[in-house]
Amino acid sequence: MPEVVQNVSKEGVKYIILGCGRTGYNVAEELAKETEDLIIVDKDEKRVEDLRDQKYNALVRDFSNPGFMDGLPVPEVAFILANDREANLAALKTIKSRYPATYVIARAIDAVSVDLLQQEGADVVLYPQEVVARTAIYHIRKLHSSRLALRLYDLLASWEGTLCIVTHLNPDPDSISSAMALSLIARHASHNKLNCRIVYEGDIGHQENRAFINLLDIKMERLTPQMLEECGYIALVDSSGPGVNNNLPKSTRVNIIIDHHKNNTQPPSAVADFIDIRPGVGATASIMTQYLMELDIPVSKTVATALLYGIRADTRDFKRNVTPQDLNYAAFLLPLTDADLLDKITSPSVSLETIEIIGNAIRNRKINSGYLFSNVGYIRNRDALPQAADMLIHLEGVNTALVYGITDQNIIISARNKDIRLHLGNVMAEAFGSIGEAGGHATMAAAMIPLSYFSMAKDKEGLLTLIIDPILKRFSEIVGLDGEGEE
Numbered sequence: 001m002p003e004v005v006q007n008v009s010k011e012g013v014k015y016i017i018l019g020c021g022r023t024g025y026n027v028a029e030e031l032a033k034e035t036e037d038l039i040i041v042d043k044d045e046k047r048v049e050d051l052r053d054q055k056y057n058a059l060v061r062d063f064s065n066p067g068f069m070d071g072l073p074v075p076e077v078a079f080i081l082a083n084d085r086e087a088n089l090a091a092l093k094t095i096k097s098r099y100p101a102t103y104v105i106a107r108a109i110d111a112v113s114v115d116l117l118q119q120e121g122a123d124v125v126l127y128p129q130e131v132v133a134r135t136a137i138y139h140i141r142k143l144h145s146s147r148l149a150l151r152l153y154d155l156l157a158s159w160e161g162t163l164c165i166v167t168h169l170n171p172d173p174d175s176i177s178s179a180m181a182l183s184l185i186a187r188h189a190s191h192n193k194l195n196c197r198i199v200y201e202g203d204i205g206h207q208e209n210r211a212f213i214n215l216l217d218i219k220m221e222r223l224t225p226q227m228l229e230e231c232g233y234i235a236l237v238d239s240s241g242p243g244v245n246n247n248l249p250k251s252t253r254v255n256i257i258i259d260h261h262k263n264n265t266q267p268p269s270a271v272a273d274f275i276d277i278r279p280g281v282g283a284t285a286s287i288m289t290q291y292l293m294e295l296d297i298p299v300s301k302t303v304a305t306a307l308l309y310g311i312r313a314d315t316r317d318f319k320r321n322v323t324p325q326d327l328n329y330a331a332f333l334l335p336l337t338d339a340d341l342l343d344k345i346t347s348p349s350v351s352l353e354t355i356e357i358i359g360n361a362i363r364n365r366k367i368n369s370g371y372l373f374s375n376v377g378y379i380r381n382r383d384a385l386p387q388a389a390d391m392l393i394h395l396e397g398v399n400t401a402l403v404y405g406i407t408d409q410n411i412i413i414s415a416r417n418k419d420i421r422l423h424l425g426n427v428m429a430e431a432f433g434s435i436g437e438a439g440g441h442a443t444m445a446a447a448m449i450p451l452s453y454f455s456m457a458k459d460k461e462g463l464l465t466l467i468i469d470p471i472l473k474r475f476s477e478i479v480g481l482d483g484e485g486e487e
Contacts, residue, residue, distance in 0.1 A: 011073060011074065012073045012074040012075065012076065013037055013038070013039055013072075013073040013074070013075050013076070014035055014037035014038065014075070014076050014077065015031050015035070015037065015038045015039070015075060015076070015077050015078075015079065016038075016039045016040075016041065016072070016075035016077075016078050016079070017031075017038070017039070017040045017041065017079045017081060018041050018042075018063045018078065018079065018080045018081065018082065018088075018091050019041075019042060019063075019080065019081040019082030019083070019084070019087070019088070019107075020040050020041075020042045020047060020048075020051060020058070020081070021081070021082065021083055023081045023083075023107060023128065024040070024042070024079065024081040024082075027079055027081065028040055028051075028056060032056070036057075038056070038057060039057050039058070039059070039072065039073075039075075040056050040057065040058040040059075041058070041059055041060075041061050041063055041068070041072075042058065042060065042061075043060060043061065043062045043063070044060075045060050048060045062087075063080075063082075063087060063090065063091040063094070064084075064086060064087040064090040064091070065090075066090070066093075066094050068091070068094065069094060069095065069098060074099050074102065075095075075099070075102050076102065076103065077102065077103045077104075077105065078091075078095050078102050078103070078104045078105070079105050079106075080092055080095075080104060080105070080106040080107060080122075081106075081107045081126075082107070083107075083109055084109070085108075085109050085110065085112075085113050085116075088106055088107060088108075088109075088113070088117065089113075089116060089117065089120060092104060092106055092117060092120045092121065092122055093120055096120065096121045103123050104121070104122050104123050104124075105122070105123065105124040105125075105126065106122040106124070106125055106126070107125075107126045107127075107128065108125050108126065108127045111127070113125075113127075114127050145290055145294065146294050148276055148291075149290070149291045149294035149295050150294070150295070151274065152185065152256070152274055152276075152291060153185065153189045153295055154189075155255075155256075155273055155274055156185060156186045156189035156190055156194065157189040157190055159186075159190060159193070159194055159232070159233055160190065160193045160194065160232075161194065161195065161232030161233065162194070162195045162196075162197060162230060162231050162232045162233070163183075163186055163194045163195070163196045163197070163231070163232070163233045163234075163235060164197050164199050164223075164227065164228070164230075164231035164233070164234050164235070165179040165182050165183060165196060165197065165198050165199065165235045165237060166199055166200075166223065166234060166235065166236050166237070166239070166246060166248065166254075167179050167198065167199070167200045167220075167237060167238065167239075168236075168237075168238050168239040168245040168246055169200075169201050169202040169245050169246050169247065169448075170200075170201075170202035170203055170204065170382055170383060171200045171202075171204065171209075171220075171238075172206070172209060172238075172310075172313060172314070173208075173209060173212050173285075173306070173309050173310040173313040173314075174238050174283045174284050174285050174310040174311070174313060174314040175237055175238035175239070175284065175310075176198070176200075176209075176212070176213065176218060176220070176306065176310070177285045177288070177303075177306035177307045177309065177310030178237040178238055178258065178284040178285050178287070178288045178307075178310065179198040179235075179237050180198065180218065180302075180303050180306050180307075181285070181288035181289070181291070181292060181303060181306075181307055182196075182235055182237055182256070182258070182288060183196035183198060184292070184297065184299075184300075184303055185288075185291060185292070185295065185297060188295075188297050194233075197221055197227075197231075198218070198219065198220045198221070199220065199221050199222070199223040199227065200220055200221075200222060200223060201222070201223050201246060201247050202382075203380075203381065203382065203383070204383075206354075206381075206383035206384075206387070207351055207354065208313070208345060208346060209383065211344065211345050212306070212309060212345050215341050215344055215345055216302050216305060216306055216341065216345075217302075218306070223247075228248075228252075233255045233256070234248075234252065234253070234254045234255055234256075235254070235255060235256035235257075235258070236248075236254055236256065236257045236258070236259070237258050237259070237284055237288075238258075238259055238260070238261070238284040239257075239259055239261075240257060240259045240261055240277055241254075241257060242254055244437065245437060245448075253271060254271075254272050255272055255273045255274065256272060256273065256274045256275075257272045257274070257275045257276070257277065258274075258275075258276050258277075258284060258287055258288070259276075259277045259278075259284055260277070260278050260279060260280075260281045260282070260283060260284045260286070260287060260314075261277075261279065261439065261440070280323060281323060281325060281326065282311065282314060282315040282320075282321045282322045282323050282325075282326040283310055283311045283313075283314035283315060283326060284310075284314075285306075285307045285308075285310030285311045285314070285329075286311055286323075286325060286326045286329045288307060289307050289311070289329040289332060289333060290325070290329060293329070293332060299333070299336055301336060301337065301338050302338075304333045304336035304337045305336075305337040305338045305341050305342060307329075307333055308330055308333040308334060308337050308342070309342060309345060309346075311326055311329065311330050311333075312330070316390075318330070320441075320443055320444065321441050321442075321443065321444075351381065353379075353380065353381050353384065354381060354383075354384040354387060357376050357379060357381070357384035357385070357387075357388055357405070358384065358387060358388045358391060360374075360375075360376040360377060361374040361376050361388035361389075361391075361392060361403050362374075362388075362391075362392070364376065365392060365395075367395075367397065367398060368481055369481060370397060370398060370399035370400065370419070371398075371399070371400045371401075371402070371476075371479065371481060372392055372393075372395065372398045372400065372401040372402065373402050373404075373472065374388070374392065374401070374402070374403045374404070375404060375405070375464065375465070375468065376388065376403060376404070376405040377405060377406070377460075377461040377464065378405065378406055378407075378460045378461050378464075379405040379406070379407060379412070380407070382405070382407060382412050385403050385404070385405055385412055385413075385414035386403075386414040386416075386444075386446070388403045388414070389401050389402070389403045389414040389415060389416045390416060392416075393416035393417070393418060399417065399418055399419040399422075400415065400416070400417045400418075400419055400422065400424065400479075401415065401416045401417075402414075402415045402472070402475070403415075404464075404468065404472075405464070406451075406460045406461065406463065406464040407460075408451075408460070409450065409451055410436070410448045410449060410450055410451060411436075411447075411448070411449040411451065411464065411467075411468070411471065412446070412447075412448055413428070413432070413438075413446060413447040413448075413449075414446050415428060415440070415444070415445045415446065415447075416443065416444055417442065417443050417444070417445075418443065422442070422479065423442045424440060424441070424442055424443060424444065424445040425439050425440035425441050425442060425444075425445040426439075427445075427475065427478050427479060428440060428445040428446070428447050428475070429445075430474075430478055431447075431474040431475040431478055432447040432449060432471070432474070432475070435449055435471070436448050436449035436450055449471065451463075
């Protein structure tokens with residue numbers, strides 16, 4: 001077959017495709033939509049003849065031969081797409097040795113080829129089997145989430161009466177915004193036959209959380225035993241079961257559980273009508289956003305602003321435990337939000353107690369081999385503890401920070417970590433899970449240890465000093481601290 005090279009300049013060509021099987025042909029079809037500045041090379045004469053019949057500029061050459069580029073223009077981009085490992089490697093070596101500036105996209109036919117092609121200088125390595133697998137997993141997950149959203153919607157549509165949406169203890173923006181979204185879905189599904197009440201326990205002490213609730217005019221009620229009796233249905237958001245970061249009796253029959261935390265201390269309740277727990281997602285607000293998208297429910301500016309802030313807060317502005325899905329959901333919400341309100345929420349005044357607790361944490365710090373421990377004493381505003389931990393983790397020489405204090409009922413520990421060898425949530429669960437509630441993520445975690453018989457003690461700070469050492473000893477043993485080298 002005579003060799004024909006048409007429609008290219010003598011100096012260069014935009015694209016060259018080496019190997020035109022199924023993958024190469026699909027790439028050629030897409031490139032041909034934008035340009036004719038394209039050459040296809042294949043060793044199969046019949047295939048090249050068919051390509052020429054379709055007006056492609058194609059020629060027969062064996063590109064495992066080092067001289068296959070002789071007489072051809074210099075390509076800007078080379079696609080090496082044959083189903084032949086050795087031929088693809090040979091073509092890559094030839095092109096990179098002759099034209100180092102050419103951008104090469106090479107196909108790997110197996111896992112070994114991926115490393116070999118990368119070592120030889122391929123700019124991009126395509127492994128179709130992996131791409132197909134990832135695409136399949138993506139579609140399965142999307143199908144699963146779509147079915148979950150529809151199942152939740154159908155469940156809510158079948159209910160009438162009162163739905164109490166319980167946020168976790170001392171609720172944060174992720175928990176509150178998730179409750180708002182669930183309330184929106186419930187009202188939409190039931191055609192307002194469900195009376196939705198967002199309820200909480202504990203305190204809302206963090207200044208940003210208070211600003212969040214006040215500026216968005218979020219209606220929340222403090223949960224009481226009487227109210228619990230009035231609830232026809234109970235939903236937990238940002239909490240994996242009754243008694244887990246909430247004061248509900250563990251025997252409480254709940255109907256819905258939606259959370260993004262792995263329960264490190266006990267298995268999630270199996271009696272709920274609907275359970276969706278996804279530890280791989282950065283925020284429960286992300287799960288709720290996905291429901292709204294799947295169900296095509298109109299999202300008000302208030303709910304959108306709350307959800308976006310919930311995702312931002314739980315991922316610390318997309319810098320902690322964030323996933324591509326969190327970013328996708330944030331992108332969906334962003335055009336629907338009130339930017340001025342978001343700015344006001346994130347710039348609130350700081351209470352004097354918060355400043356004092358942070359000051360105590362700084363003054364009372366002790367550092368041992370990169371681990372920082374700080375006792376802040378008696379606290380009313382437990383939300384100041386994570387703020388102190390967030391600040392102390394940035395001290396030079398500190399890899400893990402534990403800040404702890406005592407309330408009327410519990411010892412509270414807030415922890416932060418930047419040591420990639422340590423999964424902080426697992427360590428906290430192992431250290432404190434048997435005597436209280438504990439767990440979290442690799443970089444942030446918390447524990448709450450009930451005072452039990454000591455709750456009536458008057459001198460809380462003295463009590464904390466007395467009992468904290470044996471409590472922290474278990475943590476120190478797990479991470480391998482020997483008690484020496486304190487600063």
